[in-house]
Amino acid sequence: MDKMHLKLTVNGEQVETLAEPRELLIHVLRERLNITGPHIGCETSHCGACTVDMDGKSVKSCTIFAAQAAGADITTIEGLGNPDSLHVLQEMFKEHHGLQCGFCTPGMITRAHRLLQENSDPTEKEVRFGMAGNLCRCTGYQNIIKAILAAAAEMNAAKEAAQ
Amino acid sequence: MIPAAFEYHRPDTVEGAVKIISDLGDEARVVAGGHSLIPMMKLRLTGLSHLVDLQGIGGLKGISVNGDTITIGAMVTQHELITSKDLASAAPIMSEAALQIADPQVRYMGTIGGNVANGDPGNDMPGLMQCLNASYTLVGPAGERTVSAREFYEAAYFTEREDDEILTSISFAATSGGFAYEKQKRKIGDYATAAAAVLITKDGGKCSAASIALTNLADTPIYCEAAVAALVGSNLSADDVGAAVKAAVDASDPSEDNRGPVEFKKHAAGVVIRCAIERAIERA
Numbered sequence: 001m002d003k004m005h006l007k008l009t010v011n012g013e014q015v016e017t018l019a020e021p022r023e024l025l026i027h028v029l030r031e032r033l034n035i036t037g038p039h040i041g042c043e044t045s046h047c048g049a050c051t052v053d054m055d056g057k058s059v060k061s062c063t064i065f066a067a068q069a070a071g072a073d074i075t076t077i078e079g080l081g082n083p084d085s086l087h088v089l090q091e092m093f094k095e096h097h098g099l100q101c102g103f104c105t106p107g108m109i110t111r112a113h114r115l116l117q118e119n120s121d122p123t124e125k126e127v128r129f130g131m132a133g134n135l136c137r138c139t140g141y142q143n144i145i146k147a148i149l150a151a152a153a154e155m156n157a158a159k160e161a162a163q
Numbered sequence: 164m165i166p167a168a169f170e171y172h173r174p175d176t177v178e179g180a181v182k183i184i185s186d187l188g189d190e191a192r193v194v195a196g197g198h199s200l201i202p203m204m205k206l207r208l209t210g211l212s213h214l215v216d217l218q219g220i221g222g223l224k225g226i227s228v229n230g231d232t233i234t235i236g237a238m239v240t241q242h243e244l245i246t247s248k249d250l251a252s253a254a255p256i257m258s259e260a261a262l263q264i265a266d267p268q269v270r271y272m273g274t275i276g277g278n279v280a281n282g283d284p285g286n287d288m289p290g291l292m293q294c295l296n297a298s299y300t301l302v303g304p305a306g307e308r309t310v311s312a313r314e315f316y317e318a319a320y321f322t323e324r325e326d327d328e329i330l331t332s333i334s335f336a337a338t339s340g341g342f343a344y345e346k347q348k349r350k351i352g353d354y355a356t357a358a359a360a361v362l363i364t365k366d367g368g369k370c371s372a373a374s375i376a377l378t379n380l381a382d383t384p385i386y387c388e389a390a391v392a393a394l395v396g397s398n399l400s401a402d403d404v405g406a407a408v409k410a411a412v413d414a415s416d417p418s419e420d421n422r423g424p425v426e427f428k429k430h431a432a433g434v435v436i437r438c439a440i441e442r443a444i445e446r447a
Binding site: 004024027063 | 166
């Protein structure tokens with residue numbers, strides 16, 4: 001099958017690549033664009049390790065063809081923070097031991113980022129419901145929830161201080 | 164988990180999409196959110212060589228409430244159903260049900276059109292559409308036609324839709340009175356072990372109108388006529404509710420699978436139907 005010429009915006013940069021229509025978004029991100037933050041966990045749309053932000057929606061990139069994402073604006077964990085300048089969510093995951101093996105963390109944080117964009121001051125119940133599409137095999141859920149609530153509080157305090 | 168090769172199409176009109184699927188026949192399938200079709204393609208359980216993505220068709224998006232009539236474009240996502248203020252007032256049962264489908268990421272992609280057109284007995288919207296007495300608009304090479312949701316489902320994955328037709332929109336009347344969508348599932352993301360959609364309207368202490376439908380309790384969604392008859396005109400006493408629950412369970416025809424044996428599913432059906440009726444009465 002002929003390859004398609006795909007144009008995407010990934011973490012603010014316009015990128016172009018050739019890919020077969022049957023290539024999943026997660027494969028194109030990881031193998032063609034070398035963006036390896038989003039992970040392949042179950043590859044059956046259950047675990048959420050491959051979560052990326054696509055046009056303002058949290059999506060499982062193992063269940064989307066890259067062709068469907070043509071023209072979309074994608075944000076991965078690499079677009080949220082970096083080792084020299086961590087995102088508040090990354091800081092809070094570190095602070096509250098929100099990760100153990102760390103495999104689910106990029107998906108957790110990318111999903112939590114969208115959740116807090118939509119609901120900047122969620123209750124614990126809302127965080128649990130909003131994070132229901134992400135699994136942690138280390139079962140470190142309590143601290144993941146704590147980290148997200150702490151990040152929300154931190155982001156709101158920063159917003160208030162800026163006003 | 165790499166699907167077989169296919170050619171990708173993204174038409175920008177319904178007519179364009181219909182032309183592709185009618186020209187290519189069995190080899191082509193349309194994709195909406197893809198969260199039922201893509202897993203099947205990854206498992207190579209479905210053979211297609213042309214994938215027709217409907218996302219570029221503007222006319223399939225949007226929710227409109229026009230007087231008493233609600234029309235929802237096929238490409239409206241579960242997430243959009245949940246966050247629509249218009250729907251929250253015109254038919255609040257929609258968001259109550261959509262919130263119980265899959266998980267947040269799947270709800271951003273999964274569409275109402277895909278959910279109702281797929282014909283999977285596990286999908287929640289078909290049962291809800293029986294309850295709402297919705298109608299579906301189908302567009303094919305010969306033009307447009309409307310089919311009642313209650314006439315649409317023939318067997319698991321077999322529907323009234325022809326292979327060269329696309330389901331473009333869903334419409335139903337705004338609801339009043341009490342409502343509930345109750346679903347028993349093993350875990351987040353699972354299909355229902357049993358689920359029930361209920362609408363109840365009261366007038367002076369008596370039930371003046373009701374609708375009851377079931378999800379994943381047979382090959383097709385079930386509209387429970389006898390259960391409705393047990394409630395309409397009654398005082399909604401415990402006995403009346405009991406009679407309706409029994410009639411609805413009797414209308415179910417579940418089969419044994421990894422969610423449990425038939426007897427257990429009928430038991431679960433009785434529990435969710437009762438919860439849904441009671442919650443709808445409380446809200447009526």
